[in-house]
Amino acid sequence: MTLIDPTVFDTKIYLDGAWVQGAGEPIDVVEPATGETLGRLGGASPEDVSRATQTALVAQREWAALPHTERAAVLHRAADLWDRHAEEIGAWNTREVGAIGPMAAFAVRVAAAECREAGALPSHPLGEILATEKPRLSMAQRVPVGVVGVISPFNVPIILGLRAIAPALALGNAVLLKPDPRTAVTGGVTMVRIFEEAGLPAGLLQLLPGGADVGEALVTEPDVSVIAFTGSTAAGRSVGELAGRHLKRAHLELGGNSAFVVLDDADVDRAVNLATWGAFLHQGQICMTIGRHLVHESLYEEYVEKLSAKADSMVVGDPSADQVHLGPVIDEGQRDRIVDLVERSVEMGADLRAGGTHDGLFVRPTVLASPPLDAPAYCDEVFGPVASVVPFANDDEAVKLAGAGQYGLSLGVVTSQAMRGLALAERIPSGIVHINDQTVDDEANSPFGGVGASGTGSRHGGAAANIEAFTETRWVTMRAEPGEYPL
Missing domain, CATH: 3.40.309.10 (Aldehyde Dehydrogenase; Chain A, domain 2)
Structure with a gap:
């Protein structure tokens, strides 16, 4: 079965579980090695971001309420699908991104590993019992943030998008994905199709290809709680500044030398x-x-x-x-x-x-x-x-x-x-x-991130980083009987 069919996504974006016309300008999918046009995607607009966010909020609440085993099962099926369609996805990676065969195959292998690692998160302990001076149960509880905006780059779009998408979904969130428009099939359509085939409910992963205006809309949208951005340091500074003004977390994985x-x-x-x-x-x-x-x-x-x-x-x-x-x-x-x-x-x-x-x-x-x-x-x-x-x-x-x-x-x-x-x-x-090794490596279970102008630390990889990145900590107490106070 073909996973990626250009006739399906021709001039369309993916909202609410369906391929629909976007309000932005269509995007040509160009092979850098030959200049050949491989297909056309729809372009999203800021209005599409608002629409996607509202439906994602509804879907997210239902998703987070499911038994953890059901969320884990979707991630494990997705991992198997990466393996099953590795050759087809690798071919798109080579043509659209310019990756040589071993690099394309590596990206697909890591994608499967990311989904398997994420599949362990739903059953991970999501809190702790706290000491308290009152006669009550006191807990620190990890809860989903809600809707996560993922902005991914052109260079390794599978890994650099999925390492945020997979754990965010596993922990009970919905995701709005804005891939780099130059590699929006490998970095966008592929993600949608994998999770669609894996049985992810509609509205939990929405694809919004577009330019800076779409990225800005994601960052400023009030109901998008967290931004996971991978890209240049210059762009990351802008994203971080804008997110700060809107009092939301931005996980920034930026440049390096x-x-x-x-x-x-x-x-x-x-x-x-x-x-x-x-x-x-x-x-x-x-x-x-x-x-x-x-x-x-x-x-x-x-x-x-x-x-x-x-x-x-x-x-x-x-x-x-x-x-x-x-x-x-x-x-x-x-x-x-x-x-x-x-x-x-x-x-x-x-x-x-x-x-x-x-x-x-x-x-x-x-x-x-x-x-x-x-x-x-x-x-x-x-x-x-x-x-x-x-x-x-x-x-x-x-x-x-x-x-x-x-x-x-x-x-x-x-x-x-x-x-x-x-x-x-x-x-x-x-x-x-x-x-005694070179600097380029990536494993799904290991923390990843830089310091200084390279980003805001390890926000991807491993249970600790992913849980920190895509959940909020809530203090919860419970007493057997209502407390009494002197006023």
Whole structure:
């Protein structure tokens, strides 16, 4: 059975369990590798957001009142459906997003794992008994927040949307999803179809593709209680500011410029293997991508030479037509930004050792040696296949370099002494740390999030983070008889 049929969603959005015309402009689904139009989705409007919210409120109350086993069953069926339709979904991921086959398959595997992890949440203890000075039962109870707005990005739309959708639904909430319009099939239609087939009642997951006006409407809608946003730091600041003015929680998972520290006792070949994956996977369009390669001066030249050779050997092309290492970046705007950052960095003195060229949306993996520390390709998030390599003389300098800048998402340290690496990492602010590994990883049961300009901490992954993110804490007391007071 086909899961994703473009004739079903043609020029439509998904409201109240049905594909209907949206009030916004239709959205073309474009394959970045070829420029081919794969289909058309409807566009939502702020008015559609209001309509969806009101029906979601009704559906959410009924959903939260169901036995926990029924909610869990929907999540487990959804997990099985991700596995069953993995090939079809992966093909859409490759064509719409530009992901190579292994990356597309990884996203689908994580999606199934996210649903299975979420399936355990409905039966998780949702409160605790509190000590009290009065003759009563006193409890801290976790209750659903109500309606959750999820705003997801283009780069890994399956994982970065589902990691909020699945736990929010499992904990008794309804979800309004606004995917990036560039990848709204992979990041939107697929979610809807999976949960539709899994038996999720109508109104609990609604699809609202659109632009900034739709995102703003989600944030400002009074009956949307929580916003889960994944995207750039600049956009996240706007979302957080707007949410703050409306006194609602916003879980922000933002940009990164991850440091990869190669200590003087590291094996260079193994470090380069890790660095190649962490810097160039998915064209560098991952928030955890290694942007800053910090290498001890005794290993520096060997590391740069081998990383550059690796970059030059990689095949860039259409991942749906050939076996390649890198596919296209998402669009011309992203390509032009990458090219601009590299060119300006070279003008400032960075040594271009590999790449630096492009053909259409296909950008060669690029290595910049010894860029100035204020070069934009070094200190900014590139979101492209660009590795900036800088030497350091000792551990203290490595800590200083790795901890500099505004981001604090993921950190990798390579050393033959694991405890030395852990001790070093403890001195560097970062939401995620990998000793003897690269910086790009994701597991459904593990907390995920960054510090500083990388976001508001771990708000996804694992029972503790998910329950904190998508429930409210309510104080409840109960006495056998009414209390008496002196007034």
